[in-house]
Amino acid sequence: MIYLDNSATTQMDDEVLTAMLPWLREDYGNASSIYALGRRARVAIEQARADIAACINAHPAEIFFTSGGTEANNTVLKSCVDESDLADTIAVGATEHHAILHPLEILAHKYPTAIIPVDEQGLIKKEIVHTYNAPRTLISIMHANNETGIIQPIQELRSLCPEALLHTDAVQSFGKIPFDVQQLGVDFASFSAHKIHGPKGIGALFIRKGIDFKAHQQGGGQERNRRAGTEATALIVGFALAAKKAYTEMEQRAKHTYSMISLLREELRNIEGLRCNTPEDNTLPTIINFSLEHADTIDGEAILQSLDIAGIAASNGSACVSGSMQSSHVLLAMGRSKAEAKAAVRFSVSRHTTKEEIQTAAAALKDILISLRG
Numbered sequence: 001m002i003y004l005d006n007s008a009t010t011q012m013d014d015e016v017l018t019a020m021l022p023w024l025r026e027d028y029g030n031a032s033s034i035y036a037l038g039r040r041a042r043v044a045i046e047q048a049r050a051d052i053a054a055c056i057n058a059h060p061a062e063i064f065f066t067s068g069g070t071e072a073n074n075t076v077l078k079s080c081v082d083e084s085d086l087a088d089t090i091a092v093g094a095t096e097h098h099a100i101l102h103p104l105e106i107l108a109h110k111y112p113t114a115i116i117p118v119d120e121q122g123l124i125k126k127e128i129v130h131t132y133n134a135p136r137t138l139i140s141i142m143h144a145n146n147e148t149g150i151i152q153p154i155q156e157l158r159s160l161c162p163e164a165l166l167h168t169d170a171v172q173s174f175g176k177i178p179f180d181v182q183q184l185g186v187d188f189a190s191f192s193a194h195k196i197h198g199p200k201g202i203g204a205l206f207i208r209k210g211i212d213f214k215a216h217q218q219g220g221g222q223e224r225n226r227r228a229g230t231e232a233t234a235l236i237v238g239f240a241l242a243a244k245k246a247y248t249e250m251e252q253r254a255k256h257t258y259s260m261i262s263l264l265r266e267e268l269r270n271i272e273g274l275r276c277n278t279p280e281d282n283t284l285p286t287i288i289n290f291s292l293e294h295a296d297t298i299d300g301e302a303i304l305q306s307l308d309i310a311g312i313a314a315s316n317g318s319a320c321v322s323g324s325m326q327s328s329h330v331l332l333a334m335g336r337s338k339a340e341a342k343a344a345v346r347f348s349v350s351r352h353t354t355k356e357e358i359q360t361a362a363a364a365l366k367d368i369l370i371s372l373r374g
Contacts, residue, residue, distance in 0.1 A: 002312045002357045006195075007146050007172060007287055007348035013197040013245065016238045020199065023234035031231045032222060041233040048240030055247045056189070057180045058206055064223045065236055068203035069171035070099040071217075072190035073140075075205060075227070076167045077103045079216040080138045081111050086211070087138040087165055091116055093124050093152070094333035096142050097169055101329070116141075120335050121279050122150040126160060133161040141166075143189075144173035147330040147346055148278045149287030151177070158185035165211075171195060171203075175246030176254065176284055181206055193235070197350070198242030202235035253351045258285035260349045260358050267362035271369060277331060277344065287348045291336060295343035298372050303345060306368040312361050316344050 003011070023044065029037030031045050046060070053060040066072045077100065080087045090107060091114040092100050104113050116128050116139075124141055132139055139161055144151045154168050167188035170179055175196035181189060189206040193199055207213050207226070219228035246253070265288060268274055277289040292298050300316055307314050316328060331341035347361065 002361055004347040004349060004353070004357070004361055005313045005315050006350040006353075007346065008315060009194045009200065010197045010350055011352060012194075012199060012238075013242065015245070016198055016242050019241045020234040020238040023237055027233070029233075031233055032220075041231075044233055045231055045236050048236045051240040052191075052204055052243050055175075055179075055243050056206065057182050059209060061224070062181075062206055062209055064205045064207060064226050065231060065239075066190075066203045066205050066227060067201055068194075069097075069169065069190045069192035070203075072192075072203050072205040073097070073099040073167075073169055074103050075216045076188045076190070077107060077138070077140065079214060080165065081107060083214040083216055084212060086213070087136050088112070089132070089134070089137045090114070090140070091129075091132040091137065092140040093142060094118050095122055095145055095147075095330040096140065097146055097171070100140055100142070100169060118333050122148050122277075122330065122334050124152055124157065126153075126157070129157055130160040133163050135163050137164040139164045139166050141168055142172075143168045143170040143179065144177070144284045145330060146172045147287075147328060148289045148334075149284035150279065151282050151284065154184045154186060172284060172287075175243055175250070176257075176286055178250070181208070187211060193239035193242055196242050196246040199235050199238040202232060202239045204239070249351075254285045256351055257349050257353070260353045260355070261285060261288050261347075263355060264288055264347060264349075264358050264362055267359065268365065271366060274369075275336075275340070277334065277336070286350065287346065289331075289344060289346045291331060291340045291344035292369075293340060295337070295339040298339075298343045298369075300343035302372055303343060303365075303368060306371070307345075307361075307364060310364040310368070312364055314361070315346050316342070 027040050029041045031041035049063045050060040053063045089112045092104055094115050094117050117125050141152050158166055165187045168186050170189045171192045174191045187208045192203040215226050217228050222228055273293045275291050275293050277291055327338045327341035328344055
């Protein structure tokens, strides 16, 4: 199999798995326990917290572990308006992940909400963002899009909205490009381990010190009373190691993945009617998204099924909705037609991707499109 869906998830590093195993076997104690077995787990968790904080220039006390990016996103939106009473209005980007958009739909029954439009490249419209600069307003803008890879100007958006609370979903960008919470000026940020060769089921939420943020999930006093639930020591240890490796090797990994994306872009450049939805600049080095400009007669699902038959794993966008083959809300927001937004292909690479895999996938896609066009 040629795996080109690394924005959905990545292969866990062997080194990460090895680091996790002792915390699943010998050192399985509950980190909230006061005896030695529990204290060892607590030390491991706090060291992991410090390691992840160092990656983003945060204080360890500003890092809270969650089950992943989805929980972190839900927690920020829901706690800000409900438990913490920090905001009564929420505005989010039109191309956000469904882990932002779906909670927003629920909250819209009780609070004023807004969708901020994007331009044809997927960049947030700054002239709209600044209109939401007000106290008790939460703005959530994804750092890098999971379908197209476009990077939003978070630091500039902060300067445009100094009065509002600012959250960014950094699940796709974390560990792939620099992310400095002090430089960006965000109040909240969401992260996940399994996009950077770490384990599934673990993520983190950055909450800037001084914000009176209360737990959205109750039941215990873990994570300094901000996220109830027994900490998953093994997953946390794995997350921290994956993050350290990603940041240590960031330049090397980015150089390799960018070269793979550039090769794929070149291989597909001459296919008639194929539009690249990922700009060449200001994007993640791991994602490229194509769609068919005249897609009315092309079945988008057939493209992915044909790639699968050819032994190539790809997607049409977010893994959270790919099984239903809906038109991409990201591409629709960028002005693409409904048919084009459905007949789209996202390839996402990792440090394991090879030149031969890229060339094979490009050739397969060309043949598939010729076949489907009759």
